[in-house]
Each structure stands twice: as structure tokens, then as C-alpha cells.
Amino acid sequence: MTTTLPKDGDGEAIQALRPSGAAHAISVTAASARNGAAFSSSTRVVALYATGAVYLKFGEGSVTASSSDHYFPSGVYHVFSLGGKVTRTTHIAALRVSTDSTLYISELE
Numbered sequence: 001m002t003t004t005l006p007k008d009g010d011g012e013a014i015q016a017l018r019p020s021g022a023a024h025a026i027s028v029t030a031a032s033a034r035n036g037a038a039f040s041s042s043t044r045v046v047a048l049y050a051t052g053a054v055y056l057k058f059g060e061g062s063v064t065a066s067s068s069d070h071y072f073p074s075g076v077y078h079v080f081s082l083g084g085k086v087t088r089t090t091h092i093a094a095l096r097v098s099t100d101s102t103l104y105i106s107e108l109e
Contacts, residue, residue, distance in 0.1 A: 052101025
């Protein structure tokens with residue numbers, strides 16, 4: 001069966017998610033910004049909500065976003081996987097599309 005649910009490190013769909021780890025808020029401006037602290041090693045998915053349209057890039061501690069990265073619209077709550085056991089994203093960088101905004105990130109398990 002096809003699903004849009006995020007998957008755990010073993011490739012199995014996660015049926016329910018709960019907050020874990022930390023909550024982050026990134027001030028998104030004309031310069032790329034990322035979460036200051038890495039996501040918890042137990043966090044496999046994050047939920048994002050932006051108050052304005054942003055460009056996103058997932059990566060490691062030095063990741064930066066540019067206007068050629070993934071567009072994420074304002075006012076949408078969406079869950080993203082951070083990867084599996086071997087390769088896992090630790091940071092998210094964001095860049096505003098046109099107006100300054102805030103990107104809220106909730107670590108989930």
C-alpha cells in the first residue's frame with residue numbers, strides 16, 4: 001500500500017508522531033539561517049511551519065539555503081523525514097522568498 005506517512009530507519013511507516021527532542025524557531029531573512037543546535041540523534045522526522053514563504057535545504061551543520069533550493073509555502077504544516085540510520089540530516093537552512101518570517105521546527109518521533 002502506498003503511503004505519504006514518514007518512515008522510520010527500517011523503512012516502516014510511522015503511524016503516529018509525538019513531540020520529542022527540541023522545538024526550534026529560525027528567523028528567516030535575506031541571508032540564509034539554520035537551526036543553531038543539531039537535531040537530537042533520536043529524532044527521525046520534523047514538522048515545519050513557516051509564517052512566510054521560504055526556500056529550504058536539509059543538511060549538516062554548515063548547510064546554507066539559496067533561491068534554487070526547495071520552495072516551502074507560508075501557512076503550511078508539513079512533516080519531513082530526516083533520513084535513515086546511515087545518513088541523517090542534522091540541520092535545516094532557510095532563506096526568505098520575499099518577506100522576513102519565522103520557520104518553526106518541531107522534532108518528532
